[in-house]
Amino acid sequence: MNILPAVLQNGISSTARHICKLPRERNAFSHIQRNPTDQKLSSRTYSRWNQPNDPDDCDKRATNHVRAKYKHLIKVLKEDAEKREMLKIKKGKERSEKAKEGKKSSLLLRKLRGKGTKQVKQGRIADRNIIFVAGLGSIGMGASREILKKGPKNLLIFGRSTKPKAMEELRRINKKSNIKFYKYDVTLPLKASKELLYKVFEEYKKIDLLINGAGLLDEHKIAETVDVNFKGTVNTTTAIMDFWDKRRGGPGGVIANLCSASAFNPIYQLPVYSASKAAVLSFTISLAKLAPLTGVTAFSFNPGITQNPLRNKCNSWLNVEPCVGKLLLIHPTQTTKQTGKSLVEVLEANRNGVIWKVDQGRLEAVKWLGQRYWDSGI
Amino acid sequence: MNILPAVLQNGISSTARHICKLPRERNAFSHIQRNPTDQKLSSRTYSRWNQPNDPDDCDKRATNHVRAKYKHLIKVLKEDAEKREMLKIKKGKERSEKAKEGKKSSLLLRKLRGKGTKQVKQGRIADRNIIFVAGLGSIGMGASREILKKGPKNLLIFGRSTKPKAMEELRRINKKSNIKFYKYDVTLPLKASKELLYKVFEEYKKIDLLINGAGLLDEHKIAETVDVNFKGTVNTTTAIMDFWDKRRGGPGGVIANLCSASAFNPIYQLPVYSASKAAVLSFTISLAKLAPLTGVTAFSFNPGITQNPLRNKCNSWLNVEPCVGKLLLIHPTQTTKQTGKSLVEVLEANRNGVIWKVDQGRLEAVKWLGQRYWDSGI
Numbered sequence: 001m002n003i004l005p006a007v008l009q010n011g012i013s014s015t016a017r018h019i020c021k022l023p024r025e026r027n028a029f030s031h032i033q034r035n036p037t038d039q040k041l042s043s044r045t046y047s048r049w050n051q052p053n054d055p056d057d058c059d060k061r062a063t064n065h066v067r068a069k070y071k072h073l074i075k076v077l078k079e080d081a082e083k084r085e086m087l088k089i090k091k092g093k094e095r096s097e098k099a100k101e102g103k104k105s106s107l108l109l110r111k112l113r114g115k116g117t118k119q120v121k122q123g124r125i126a127d128r129n130i131i132f133v134a135g136l137g138s139i140g141m142g143a144s145r146e147i148l149k150k151g152p153k154n155l156l157i158f159g160r161s162t163k164p165k166a167m168e169e170l171r172r173i174n175k176k177s178n179i180k181f182y183k184y185d186v187t188l189p190l191k192a193s194k195e196l197l198y199k200v201f202e203e204y205k206k207i208d209l210l211i212n213g214a215g216l217l218d219e220h221k222i223a224e225t226v227d228v229n230f231k232g233t234v235n236t237t238t239a240i241m242d243f244w245d246k247r248r249g250g251p252g253g254v255i256a257n258l259c260s261a262s263a264f265n266p267i268y269q270l271p272v273y274s275a276s277k278a279a280v281l282s283f284t285i286s287l288a289k290l291a292p293l294t295g296v297t298a299f300s301f302n303p304g305i306t307q308n309p310l311r312n313k314c315n316s317w318l319n320v321e322p323c324v325g326k327l328l329l330i331h332p333t334q335t336t337k338q339t340g341k342s343l344v345e346v347l348e349a350n351r352n353g354v355i356w357k358v359d360q361g362r363l364e365a366v367k368w369l370g371q372r373y374w375d376s377g378i
Numbered sequence: 379m380n381i382l383p384a385v386l387q388n389g390i391s392s393t394a395r396h397i398c399k400l401p402r403e404r405n406a407f408s409h410i411q412r413n414p415t416d417q418k419l420s421s422r423t424y425s426r427w428n429q430p431n432d433p434d435d436c437d438k439r440a441t442n443h444v445r446a447k448y449k450h451l452i453k454v455l456k457e458d459a460e461k462r463e464m465l466k467i468k469k470g471k472e473r474s475e476k477a478k479e480g481k482k483s484s485l486l487l488r489k490l491r492g493k494g495t496k497q498v499k500q501g502r503i504a505d506r507n508i509i510f511v512a513g514l515g516s517i518g519m520g521a522s523r524e525i526l527k528k529g530p531k532n533l534l535i536f537g538r539s540t541k542p543k544a545m546e547e548l549r550r551i552n553k554k555s556n557i558k559f560y561k562y563d564v565t566l567p568l569k570a571s572k573e574l575l576y577k578v579f580e581e582y583k584k585i586d587l588l589i590n591g592a593g594l595l596d597e598h599k600i601a602e603t604v605d606v607n608f609k610g611t612v613n614t615t616t617a618i619m620d621f622w623d624k625r626r627g628g629p630g631g632v633i634a635n636l637c638s639a640s641a642f643n644p645i646y647q648l649p650v651y652s653a654s655k656a657a658v659l660s661f662t663i664s665l666a667k668l669a670p671l672t673g674v675t676a677f678s679f680n681p682g683i684t685q686n687p688l689r690n691k692c693n694s695w696l697n698v699e700p701c702v703g704k705l706l707l708i709h710p711t712q713t714t715k716q717t718g719k720s721l722v723e724v725l726e727a728n729r730n731g732v733i734w735k736v737d738q739g740r741l742e743a744v745k746w747l748g749q750r751y752w753d754s755g756i
Binding site: 076079189190222223226230231234235238241245261262263264265266267268269270271272274275276277278279280281282283285286287289290293294302304305317318320321324326327328329330331357359366368369370371373374375376377378 | 454457567568600601604608609612613616619623639640641642643644645646647648649650652653654655656657658659660661663664665667668671672680682683695696698699702704705706707708709735737744746747748749751752753754755756
């Protein structure tokens, strides 16, 4: 098929649809189809060149114009055709490569299937296996207490330092649930996260829920704040996809990311902390949109200021507000218990993509309007 | 002054205002003052306890209630009083420490003042000294070309790798402007940024504008994306505050952060990139709010998808969309020249806190509604 005349005659959208029979390609052009101006672009362009004051070479100029305008499209279509040919040849080779890549997780999944583990409805706490990445500071501790009251099968705390006293207290809350501590530093590279998760999946076979709750609030530690709050969440999430991603035969899962209300509107005295939380919020929005592909749903939980004696010691960026910790505490909005209870509520609700806010003890789903500012269209 | 009866009698706001004579403390309680319900809280609480069905110990209970409720306030006020005492004693000691801290930049600033450099209106390009942190890829190159047309005095390119050809091309555009390349890796610790800036400030005495434009788009490099896009911007900004911050006697300055329209609404196939840009946007909002204190203004520049052949090669997160680079290019929105011209326009406009968006060649200021979701109140 000759692309150029077809584009000139029918417009780009219908030509593209006609050429691309495969679902992925159809999807690739769907945004063009959605844009109503594009369909008539060629005729409009043609009539523009066909003005009475310039009648001589309008045909030639229109052709050149369209050729230049859709040069990239023609190139992409050609490349795709070539790629499909190459794919047929390399199919066998690719298969073996893929097998190598997914070796570890596939082995594990095969074991799981062999033992007859069936996929159950995700997200409820009772009798589930939960990983909670948390420092067991006041919010992490408050949340753990509330989670345990709902009776999870296994609650695996991933933390930087062992806290025997806190663990002892948690064990007393619910003696039927198994609570175990794993030493885990979210600031280490992705590989370390994968290694730990491999051990955990080997032991527990199935993990239903991952709660990313590690957080740092100290603007004198810029690199560490970014690493713990943002990179840590991304690393743990990326690592668990090896075991959960349904494209690799995984059973799917649920991710709850603990952000902060400062992700919506920064506490400007704490710009790095707020920005890192804005990043996690954005990341979670993406994760939720990817759920149909990966089988892994995600939502974010954004508490307002929670009463926490540790806050008192936190530093502001360049000391712009030496009393920032006190100012945060001076107007307490909610207790760690309230925050914990709200977290349990949203874990039980398990709604993909919801941006939860709990401020002054009130829990609500935020209608986020990011798309009104811009949409990539892909 | 006995705080508790005063709180009971007058309400928290008026008591706080009365106690706190210093401007900073007054500011600390301003959010309480703003909250109209607080002022009458004590009387309302009192009347609630004074119900006929419970007349016996209402006084005692009300006192206890208020004591518990405002425990944190009383503690803070006491601590503040103590702190003020301590401050008086330690004043001399602190001064010497401060001098040590600000030694390098103070020395430099003294030199500057000695040479009679006067503070001029910031932000215009002509005859200014500009630092542009950029890889001189297509967007960085397009922007540099447009900036040079406006005739800056010195354009200092901070880049990871030397690009003699690109530099040669830039030098040809405007022979009057001095263009110099500095090897700079934004992923290195804050200390490295400070060291380089010290050299630069020593040579040029005054820098008017910092453009943070280093960016990476490759979701197979998670750690590097976070480090270049987010941590790098924070590091360079934090480093330059040593020389610009008016609290340390600096002359102030202007920061332009190149983010992305994906900061508003993530391209979900590129979750880490989008999240890192959302972080830089949030950080810039904070910087702008801190301008009255630091003397450093800031705004963000968020381009939509810009035609860039490099895009073709970018990877999506976990390969969720193997053709993401092509999809980004298939619907080109603007050229690097358009993006560069828009950047020059916003640099000339120099409006603190404005969130600029340039999509499909159209430049506009975005009205960001983060505060409708939440406000810390401090």
